[in-house]
Amino acid sequence: MAKQKTAFVCSDCGSDYVKWQGQCGDCHAWNTLKEIRLGPAKGSGRAGASVADQRKGFAGALDSARVLKEIDLDAVPRISSGAGEFDRVLGGGLVSGSAILIGGNPGAGKSTLLLQTMCHLAKSMDALYVTGEESLQQIAMRAKRLGLPTDALRLMAETNVEAIVAAVDELKPRVLVIDSIQVVHTDELTSAPGSVSQVRECAAYLIRYAKQSGTVLLLVGHVTKDGSLAGPKVLEHMIDCSILLEGSEDARFRILRGQKNRFGAVNELGVFAMTEQGMREVKNPSAIFLDRGSEPASGSAVMVVWEGTRPLLVEVQALVDDSQLGNPRRVAVGLEQNRLAMLLAILHRHGGLQVGDQDVFANVVGGVKVLETSADLALLLAIVSSFRDRVLPTDLVVFGEVGLSGEIRPVPNGQERLSEAVKHGFKWAIVPKGNAPRADIKGMRVTAVAKLSEALAALE
Incomplete structure (x- = not known):
């Protein structure tokens, strides 16, 4: 009897090793190596298979080499999901033969969003929703509660990947949903569903079939406590699109x-509102994130961040208070913690403001996570506003990156950011000198600054 080949794969970064070791040599994480069984890929090299079947690979059926300019791009049309915000994140719609992974915390609304999408697509094409966590009655009750059309969508409750592919091969749907990949298992592995081996092999089996048949595959994935996708990291390398649905259970909006x-x-953003009728898209998210209080307060500033292919206006708040501890606190919600500490040092060195004995709290309103550096200047002005207890003008918008020497660096798409601010009624903007518009903008006064000291002086 031939010895079964095994390998050890890191669940964080996907690196593989021939034997187990305590620490991954690539990502340096401890106790993340899991044993998986190696075997021939399903559907390839089996006895009695034709030569054409054996030549089918992970990305579909193999073909002869072709010149790049001879490839017909019209053969890959986009399929609208029925929600403009969902299509925006996908890059314009669903692509035939693509594998899409949708992750999120329990209760974020993954199943609700996909059920709405599948009911819409089932009106014009064959669609199949495979559930492994809920019964068919539970899904039917949700569809009835949301008022969705139920006369065309096919449902199936199954967790065995071989049975799923057999049913899909018979029904031949154009769109397939697997909810979720963590509960799907294969009979060829003895490990429990949700393990590294099961998730990796089942996902590879489903993705291979989707590539060969041109089926749109939507996989639902859970996340761990730290917000990362549960299962092997290599799963993110196998798929074409990875989408994360953010938002707590008590929050009305989902990102x-x-x-x-x-x-x-990449980093495209879509905003939905969780209502009694399900997930409703928010076409103007800036208006929601700018829902400020009736009375202006200190420590608040509006900034323009760039998310994917569009600008987004959000409010950043700061609170500076006397610290009762020997080591003052630095708390950032929606911002990078280390960058807040760096900006406070820049403010002390080049702005002449000492907050070393103060607790500093920073928050981005609406639960948005700002990942770019254009929020530096707005955050510093909000901190100064809270420290001096001076209210910033309500018609002021700010953006710009702050360097370690106190310079204000330009950011991409400066003109588009200013245009978005004008649409929402802002009349004054403090921007980097490199983003100063060449021509005057009607209805807006633009103050271009090159140093942090100039931005602070403009508010005096």
Whole structure:
């Protein structure tokens, strides 16, 4: 009897090793190596298979080499999901033969969003929703509660990947949903569903079939406590698009963020509102994130961040208070913690403001996570406003990156950011000198600054 080949794969970064070791040599994480069984890929090299079947690979059926300019791009049309915000994150819609992973915390609304999408698509094409966590009655009750059309969508409750592919091969749907990949298992592995081996092999089996048949595959994935996708990290390398649905259970709004996309922009943002009728898209998210209080307060500033392919206006708040501890606190919600500490040092060195004995709290309103550096200047002005207890003008918008020497560096798409601010009624903007518009903008006064000291002087 031949010895079964095994390998050890890191669940954090996907690196593989021939034997177990305590620490991964690539990502330096401890106790993340899991044993998996190696075997021939399903559907390839089996006895009695034709030569054409054996030549089918992970990305579909193999073909002869072709010149790049001879490839017909019209053969890959986009399929609208029925929600403009979802299509925006996907890069314009669903692509035939693509594998899309949608992750999020329990209760974020993944199943609700996909059920709405599948009911819409089932009106014009064959669609199949495979559930492994809920019964068919539970899904039917949700569809009835949301008022969705139920006369065309096919449902199936199954967790065995071989049975799923057999049913899909018979029904031949254009769109397939697997909810979720963590509960799907294969009979060829003895490990429990949700393990590294099961998730990796089942996902590879489903993705291979989707590539060969041109089926749109939507996989639902859970996340761990730290917010990362549960299962092997290699799963994110196998798929075409990775989307994360953010939002706590008690929050009304959900943010759909693209983390990887082979067919569109990365870090694209879509906003939905959780209502009694399900997930409703928010076409103007800036108006929601700018829902400020009736009375102006100190420590608040409006900034323009760039999310994917569009500008977004959000409010950043800061609170500076006397510290009762020997080591003052530095808390950032929606911002990078280390960058807040760096900006406070810049403020002391080049702005002449000492907050070393103060607790500093920073928050981005609406639960938005700001990942770019254009929020530096707005955050510093909010901190100064709270420390001096001076209210910033309500019609002021700010953006710009702050360097270690106190210089204000330009950011991409400065003109588009100013245009978005004008649409929402802002009349004054403090921007980097490199983003100063060449022509005057009607209805807006633009103050271009090159140093942090100039930005602070403009508010005097």
